[in-house]
Amino acid sequence: MIALWEETHRLRANDFDARMQWKPSAVLDLFQSAAGVHADSLHIGFSDMLKRDLLWVLVRVRYEVVATPPLYSLIRIRTWPLAPGGLSGKRDYLVTDLDGNVLLRGTSDWVFIHAGTRKLTPARDVYPPDTEYCKERALLTRTGKVPDFAPEGAPFLVTPHYCEEDMNGHVNNTRYADFALNALSPGEEERIAALQVDFRKEVMPGETLSLFTRREEGRALVRGEGPEGECRFACDVTWA
Secondary structure: OEOOEEEEEEOOHHHEOOOOOEOHHHHHHHHHHHHHHHHHHOOOOHHHHHHOOEEEEEEEEEEEEOOOOOOOOEEEEEEEEOOOEOOEEEEEEEEEEOOOOEEEEEEEEEEEEEOOOOOEEOHHHOOOOOOEOOOOOOOOOOOOOOOOOOOOOOOEEEOOOHHHEOOOOOEOOOHHHHHHHHHHOOOOOOOEEEEEEEEOOOOOOOOOEEEEEEEEOOEEEEEEEOOOOOEEEEEEEEEO
8 A cells, every 4th residue: 555644634723824824833733743643654653763763853844835725624635755765755745625626735854863873764764664655746846955045134033942842852843934934024915835944953942043034036034043053944935
């Protein structure tokens, strides 16, 4: 059987912002939840991986908006891993309404590390050997690294605490999108067409991040730096 997961989900009021746009953190939370349930069904979820002293580490996630669904509507998310190569693996996401109309397309890059040594483990050693992989791609465009940039103005400071911490003990990946959007404070006419987050180094609760931003034509870039000035994450937003 091909490794593919599909489930139906009802959108909630707090999945939307004040302008009735789908919040990036809600999209990433949907991706994370579906991927986690699918991984559990393949016996490579959080608990099963810990028994092998392994951890999933998200390196990059990107999604592109096709249409915004209505409040409280039912949607269907479909997710699948691609055949792993080397030290990394990819997982794609396709979100539709119940009639099959596409709402979102997404993709993510992962690596796998040993919980104790923090050394990388080849992705092909993680999945069950009899796994059949779907060859379909949700996004046809190549996903590259968020570029570096010269920031504009003073940094926006944020200090995540208890509510941002996940079961790995660091700030959950879905929260970085909120940090970036708060730093950008989008204008009334700025609607997200695509969003990408690159995760460079984990952030621990209580650490203060300095978020630097730059706006270009139809685009905004955000870089989050830790207390020592090292880049912890980068975000690239394309406006519709």
